[in-house]
Amino acid sequence: MEAPRHDTRGIVDPSGLLDHVRFRRHEPAGPLRRYVEWYWLIDWDLPAPYASHVVPHPAVNLTFQWDEDEGPPYAEVTGVALGLYTRKLTGRGRVCGAKFRPGGFRPYAPDDPVSRWTGRALPAREVFPQITGDTARSVVTAADDRDRVAALDAFLLSLPCAPDPQADLAIDLVRRIRTDRTVRRVGDLAHEQGLSMRALQRLFAAWVGVSPKWVVLRYRIHEALEQAGTRDAIDWAALAADLGYADQAHLVRDFTATVGVPPTAYAAEVRAGRAGP
Incomplete structure (x- = not known):
C-alpha cells in the first residue's frame, strides 16, 4: 500500500x-x-x-x-x-x-x-x-x-473489518484512474476489467460512493488545480488535451463549476496571494 x-x-x-x-x-x-x-x-x-x-x-x-x-x-x-x-x-x-x-x-x-x-x-x-x-x-x-x-x-x-475483494477491486481501479492519464473513457476501463458498464457503475456506487466518470473528472480538476497553483505559465489548451478534455472550454467549465473561479483567475490570485472562490 x-x-x-x-x-x-x-x-x-x-x-x-x-x-x-x-x-x-x-x-x-x-x-x-x-x-x-x-x-x-x-x-x-x-x-x-x-x-x-x-x-x-x-x-x-x-x-x-x-x-x-x-x-x-x-x-x-x-x-x-x-x-x-x-x-x-x-x-x-x-x-x-x-x-x-x-x-x-x-x-x-x-x-x-x-x-x-x-x-x-x-x-x-x-x-x-x-x-x-x-x-x-x-x-x-x-x-x-x-x-x-x-x-x-x-x-x-x-472495529470489525473483514477482507473485501470488491473493496480491493474498487481501490485498485480508483488508484489507476488517479495515476494513469491514459484512462479517459470509462467504457475502456470496464472492458479491460472484463466488466459491463453497468457492473462497473454498480461497483463504484456501492464501494466508492460516486460514479467512475465522476472520479475521472474529479482527478482532472485536482491536476488542473495543482498546475494552476504551482506553475507560472500554463498552456491551458495543451493541459486540457493532456487531461483528456475535448477542448480548453470544457476544462474551464468544469474548473469554474467546481472551484468557483476560472482557472486563469485562480492562477492569478495564487500568485497575488489571495486565492479562493
Whole structure:
C-alpha cells in the first residue's frame, strides 16, 4: 500500500491554508493500511476567522474535532463531497481525521452502500455506535501527534473489518484512474476489467460512493488545480488535451463549476496571494 503522499492536490490555495494552520499526515497502523490511506491532523489558533476550501477526493473521512470555544469534542463521518468543501475556522481548535482509501470505507460499514453517505456529513455514531464523547475526547485531547495517532489506531483496530475483494477491486481501479492519464473513457476501463458498464457503475456506487466518470473528472480538476497553483505559465489548451478534455472550454467549465473561479483567475490570485472562490 502507498505511504501518505505529500502533495497538496485538492487544497485551494495550499500556501494560504498552511499560513493559518498546522497540517500533518501520518500513516496508520500496518493492519489498517489496506483500507485507511492516512491520518491527517490540523491545529489552529487564529486571531480572526479563516475559511479553508478543498476540492475533496473521492473518499470517506472519519474525523474527531474540537472547536474549543464552541463545545466539547465530537466525531463526524463525511461522505464524498460532490462540490467544493468549505470549513470556517475560528479561535482555537483541532481536527484528527482518518481518510479511507477510495473504496475502502465499506469494509468498516458493510450494511450500506457508500453512496448512502455521499454529499453528507453526519454524527459518527450514526455509522459507528461504538463512538462516545469519551472516544472523541481521547483522540483530540491527546498531548502530541504520536498519542493522537495511537488513539486513532486503537479505535479503528477495535472495529470489525473483514477482507473485501470488491473493496480491493474498487481501490485498485480508483488508484489507476488517479495515476494513469491514459484512462479517459470509462467504457475502456470496464472492458479491460472484463466488466459491463453497468457492473462497473454498480461497483463504484456501492464501494466508492460516486460514479467512475465522476472520479475521472474529479482527478482532472485536482491536476488542473495543482498546475494552476504551482506553475507560472500554463498552456491551458495543451493541459486540457493532456487531461483528456475535448477542448480548453470544457476544462474551464468544469474548473469554474467546481472551484468557483476560472482557472486563469485562480492562477492569478495564487500568485497575488489571495486565492479562493
